[in-house]
Amino acid sequence: MSLPRIIVLGAGLGGTIAAYEIREATQGKADVMVVNDSEDYWFVPSNPWVAVRWREPEAIKVHLPPVMAKKGIGFTAIGAKRVHPTENRIELNDGNMVDYDYLVIATGPDLAFDEIEGLGPQGFTQSICRTDHAVVSLVAFEKLAADPKPIIVGAAQGASCYGPAYEFALLLDTELRRRKVRDRVPMTFITAEPYIGHLGLDGVGDTKSLLESELRKRHIKWITNAKIAQVEDGMMHVDEIAEDGAVKARHDLPFGFSMILPAFRGVPAVRGIEGLTNPRGFILADKHQRNPTFPNVYSLGVCVAIPPVGPTPVPVGVPKTGFMIESMVAAIAANLKRELAGKAPTQEATWNAVCLADFGDGGVAFVAQPQIPPRNLNWSSSGKWVHLAKIGFEKYFLYKVRSGVSEPFYEKLALHVLGIRKLRFDQED
Numbered sequence: 001m002s003l004p005r006i007i008v009l010g011a012g013l014g015g016t017i018a019a020y021e022i023r024e025a026t027q028g029k030a031d032v033m034v035v036n037d038s039e040d041y042w043f044v045p046s047n048p049w050v051a052v053r054w055r056e057p058e059a060i061k062v063h064l065p066p067v068m069a070k071k072g073i074g075f076t077a078i079g080a081k082r083v084h085p086t087e088n089r090i091e092l093n094d095g096n097m098v099d100y101d102y103l104v105i106a107t108g109p110d111l112a113f114d115e116i117e118g119l120g121p122q123g124f125t126q127s128i129c130r131t132d133h134a135v136v137s138l139v140a141f142e143k144l145a146a147d148p149k150p151i152i153v154g155a156a157q158g159a160s161c162y163g164p165a166y167e168f169a170l171l172l173d174t175e176l177r178r179r180k181v182r183d184r185v186p187m188t189f190i191t192a193e194p195y196i197g198h199l200g201l202d203g204v205g206d207t208k209s210l211l212e213s214e215l216r217k218r219h220i221k222w223i224t225n226a227k228i229a230q231v232e233d234g235m236m237h238v239d240e241i242a243e244d245g246a247v248k249a250r251h252d253l254p255f256g257f258s259m260i261l262p263a264f265r266g267v268p269a270v271r272g273i274e275g276l277t278n279p280r281g282f283i284l285a286d287k288h289q290r291n292p293t294f295p296n297v298y299s300l301g302v303c304v305a306i307p308p309v310g311p312t313p314v315p316v317g318v319p320k321t322g323f324m325i326e327s328m329v330a331a332i333a334a335n336l337k338r339e340l341a342g343k344a345p346t347q348e349a350t351w352n353a354v355c356l357a358d359f360g361d362g363g364v365a366f367v368a369q370p371q372i373p374p375r376n377l378n379w380s381s382s383g384k385w386v387h388l389a390k391i392g393f394e395k396y397f398l399y400k401v402r403s404g405v406s407e408p409f410y411e412k413l414a415l416h417v418l419g420i421r422k423l424r425f426d427q428e429d
Contacts, residue, residue, distance in 0.1 A: 002031075003028075003029065003030050003031045004029075004030045004031065004101040004102065004340065005030065005031045005032075005033060005099065005100050005101050005102075006022055006026070006030045006031065006032050006033070006100065006101065006102045006103075006104065006336060007033050007034075007035055007090060007098065007100040007102070007103050007104070008022065008032070008033070008034045008035070008104045008106055009035050009080055009083070009090065009103060009104065009105050009106060009107055009269075010034075010035075010036060010105065010106035010107040010108060010301075010303075011034050011036035011038075011041055011064055011075075011106075012041070012044065012106065012107075012108045012301070013043075013044060013045075013301070013322065013325060013397075014106045014108075014300045014301035014302075014325040014328070014329060015034065015036070015104075015106030015107075015108075015300075015301070016034075016041055016064070016401050017326070017329055017400065017401070018104055018106055018300060018329045018332060018333070019032055019034045019068070019071075019073050020071060020073075020400075020404050020405070021329050021330065021333040022104065022332070022333045022336055023071055023072065023073055024333070025333040025334065025336065025337040026333075026336060026337060026340060029340050030101075030102075030336070030340055031074065032072075032073045032074065033073065033074030033075070033076070033098070033100075034064075034068060034073060034074065034075045034076070035076055035078070035079070035080050035090060035092070035098065036064070036075070036076070036077050036079065037077065037078075037079030037080075037093070038077055038079075039063060039064055039065055039077040040061050040062065040063055040064065041061065041062040041063075041064050041401050042057075042060055042061055042130070042131040043060040043061075043062075043394060043397060043398055043401075044129070044130070044131070045164075045322075045390075045393070045394065045397075046059075046060045046394050047060075047128040047129070047130070047131055047133070047134040047164075048128050048134070048164060048167050048168045048171050048358075049171070049358075050128075050131060050134040050135060050137075050138065051126070051128050051134040051135075051137040051138050051141060051168065051171075051259070052138070052141060052171055052172065052175045053138055053142075054171075054175075054360075057131050057132075057134075057135055060131065060394070060398065061131075062398065062401045062402050064077075065077075067401070067402060067403075067404050070404060071404045076092070076098075078092045078093050078094050078096075079092065079093040080092060080093070080107075080269040081093045081095075081268075081269060082268075082269050083103070083105070083269050083270050083273065083276070084097075085103070085273065085275075085276055085291075085293075085294040085297055086294075088100055088101065088103075088296065090103070090269075100296075101296065102296050102297075102298070102336060102339070103296065103297045103298070104297075104298045104299070104300065104332055104336075105270065105283050105297065105298070105299040105300075105303055106299070106300050106301050106303065107266075107267045107269065107270070107303045108267070108301060108302045108303060109264035109265065109266070109267070109302045109303065110264065110265050110266060110267045110268065110271070110281070111127070111129055111130075111262050111264065112158070112262050112263045112264060112265050113127075113262045115156075115158070115262070115263060116156055116157075116228050116229075116230070116231065116262070117230045117231065118230055118231030118232055118233075119156065119228065119231050119260060119262060120260075120262060121133055121136055123231055124231045124232065124233050124234070124258070125152075125231055125236075125258040125259060125260045126140050126141075126257070126258060126259040126260075127259065127260075127261070127262070128164060128168055128259060128261075129261065129262070137259060140257055141172070141257060143257075144185070144256050144257035145175075145176065145179055145181060147256070148181050148184035148185045148256070149185070149254075149255065149256025149257065150185065150186045150187070150188070150253070150254055150255050150256055151172060151185055151186070151187045151188070151255060151256070151257050151258065152187075152188050152189075152190060152236055152253055152255045152257075152258040152259075152260070153165060153168055153169040153172065153187070153188075153189055153190075153258065153259050153260070154169075154188075154189050154190035154191045154226065154260055154261070155190075155191050155192055155193070155260065155261040156192065156228050156260050156261065156262050156263055157192045157226075157227045157228065157263065157314045157315050158192065158262075158263030158264075158315045158316075158317060159191075159192055159200075159261050159262065159263050159264070159316070159317060160200055160263070160264055160302075160316070160317025160318055160319055160320075161200075161261055161264070161302075161317075161319050162191065162193060162198070162199045162200055162261070162319065163199060163319065163321075163355055163357045164261065164357075165189070165191065165259075165260075165261050166189075166211055166214075166357055166364075167357045167358055167359065167363075168259055169187065169189050169215075169220060170214060170218065170220075170357075170359035170360065171358070171359060171360050172187070173187065173218045173220065173359075174359060174360030174361050175360065186221075187218075187219070187220045187221070188220070188221045188222065188223065188253060189215060189220050189221070189222040189223075190222070190223045190226040190228070190236075190238055190253075190260075191222070191223070191224055191226055192225070192226060192227065192312075192314040192315065192316050193224055193225075193312075193316055194224060194225055194312045194313060194314075194316070195208055195224055196208060196211050196212045196215065196222055196224060197209070197210065197211040197212065198312075198316065199319065200308070200309070200316050200317055200318045200319045201309060201318065201319065201353070201368060201371060201372070201373070202309045202310065202373055204353070204355075204366040204367070204368045204378060204379070204380050205366055205367075205378050205379045205380030205381075206380050207364065207366055207380050210364050210380060210382050211364065214359065214362075214364070214382075223238060223240055223251060224240075225240055225241045225242070225248070225312075225313045225314050226238050226239070226240055226241075226314065227239045227240075227241055227314050228260070229250075231258075231260075234254055234255060234256070235252060235253070235254055235255070236252075236253045236255060236258060237250070237251070237252055237253075238250070238251040238252075238253060239251075241313040241314050242313065243313055244313075245313060263315075263317070264280075264302060264317065265280045265281045265282070266280060266281020266282050266283070266303060267281070267303070270283065270303070274293075275291070275292075275293030275294065276291055276293060276294060276297065277305070278305045280305075282303060282304060282305035282306075283297075283299035283303050283304055283305060284305050285298070285299050285304050285305065287348045287349075288331065288335050288345040288346070288347065288348060289304075289328055289331050289332050289335070289349060290335070290345060298332045298335070298336070299328075300325060300328035300329055300332060300349075301320055301325045301328065302320045304320065304328070306318045306320070306372075309372060309373065318371075318372070319353075321353040321354065321355050321371065322354065322355075323352050323353055323354040323355075324349070324350075324351050324352065324353055324371055327349040327350040327351060327352065328349040328351075330347070330349070331347040331348055331349040334346075334347040335347050350369075350370065351370050351371050351372065352367070352368065352369040352370055352371055353366070353367065353368040353369075353370075353371040354366075354367050356386055356389050356390045356393060357386070358386060358387050358390040359386075359387070360387065361384065361387065362382060362383060362384050362386065362387060363382065363383070363384075363386025363387050363389075363390065364380060364381070364382045364386060365380065365381055365382070365386045365389065366379060366380035366381075367379045367380075
């Protein structure tokens, strides 16, 4: 009799560690397989460093097939064309079908550059959402540094990831100062957030004051409640929206270099499947990370549907930070262990946030417990230690992926650096 098959769809930050942790939790009682569209894992949080040549792309890459084989995890890089949850199977890009008993969706997002004319690498702005995008951004940045012109950095309407936008703006400032050309590069930060430091979370601790202070200190102007109307070669048209939804002001912003984070949506393999996704294509999940319509389908990370913290003049999404993703992974692994034992799922993800934003010569860190307010812990801080912590984060996480270790990084950071209570699930018999 064959073992139940658990497929993890996606091998990014969440999917890779989910495969390791599920394999460990199920103890040989299930076949674990990863379906991805690439043989390589890229450590996405380091992409801003790649885009200013502080990291080489190869330094943040892990070749997955040998690691997965060592862990006894099946792997294919053919990629998924379509999920068929009513049939419990995945259609691969080569037309073959793969059956599953349980599916864990960890695809990350589809980048919706096409929703704004002229946005993205195929248009006139850069991206750090993928490592190959960051490599292209570096080429554009070097051109800018050699011929200084205005810079625009930010996050478009509907974006749900704001930390990297702040991080990259301030990394650019640091690098341009090192090259002695910052005085010739006016910088503007534009964001859909209702205020600086909102982060899609209605702020954490004093992030509003901390980030406003950083931008002001570094002579970076900003526009909030910003809705990008169109991007042309060297010119961005931005509407500033008032509280009542009316256009408060229109800005025509010239630029020689721009990096804008786009809105996210679900990937084509799942988008538009009734009962599985919301209208944006994000996976619907209950408190146990299971889909209500297809209970043998779990999901984690950026692909999970989470409602915004509240209404804003311009649409603002909610980020899924590393700590939240690790808590989802832990819950899914524990629940799959229970299901294989004939028991009902009981574990719930804690959905806390621990985030490090590096500015090169400093940075901001915050802890939100839980991530969505109101909170039991609402803390933020800044200092050069954040830069060092981010380096440690990168080294440890790449070690985890290369070696197949399932121990959660963020828990260790929270326990040993920030001192908050243990959030990991106890192992069951």
